[in-house]
Amino acid sequence: TDGLVEDRVHDIDVGLEQLRRALETAGETPEETCRTVLDARLPDRPGDDIALLVARTRVLGPDQVAEWDVPNDPAAVAEVRSQVTRRLADWGLDELAFTTELILSELVTNAIRYGGETVHVRVVRDRSLICEVFDSSSTSPHLRYAAMTDEGGRGLFLVAQLAERWGTRYTPAGKVIWAEQPAP
Structure with missing residues (x-):
C-alpha cells in the first residue's frame, strides 16, 4: 500500500x-x-496503514502449456476437442480427456456465442489441469439453473459440476473463464 x-x-x-x-x-x-x-x-512510527503481499511465482515450461486460437464458428468446437484430447494423451492424462473435452466444449461454445470475435484456448498442466478460454467480451458469465424444458443454459452448470473450481478474471482485452481439475 x-x-x-x-x-x-x-x-x-x-x-x-x-x-x-x-x-x-x-x-x-x-x-x-x-x-x-x-x-x-518501515518507519519507526508509521503514519499510515502498511500492507505488503509477497507471492512466489514460477514460469511454466512450454511443454506444460497448450494454446489454440479458435475461429468464431461453432464448428470449430470439434477441432478444439480433438486438439485437447491429443495433448492430454501426450501428457499421459488420457483419463481426463472426457471431462476436459466437455468443459472446453461448453466454455468455447459460450465464448463463440456471447464473447465477441476473438476466442483463444489455453490448457495448463501443472499440479492441476487448468482450462482457460479467453474472449473479447467483458460481460460476466452467470451460472443458470435451466428448467427441464429449456433448450440451453446448462453449460456453466456442467462446468461447475465437472471442475474442482472455476471462475472468471478480466483482462484489458476482455475476460478469461477458467476451470481447474485435479491432475492424477
Missing part, C-alpha cells in the same frame, strides 16, 4: 526507489523478502 512507499519524511519517488533496491537484495523465501522490504522501508 502507499504507506509502504510514502511517508512524511520521504517523497513517493524516494520510497519507490528504496523499495526497488530492497527487492533487488530480497531473500529466497517470501518471508525473507518481506523482512528485507520492511527493514528497508
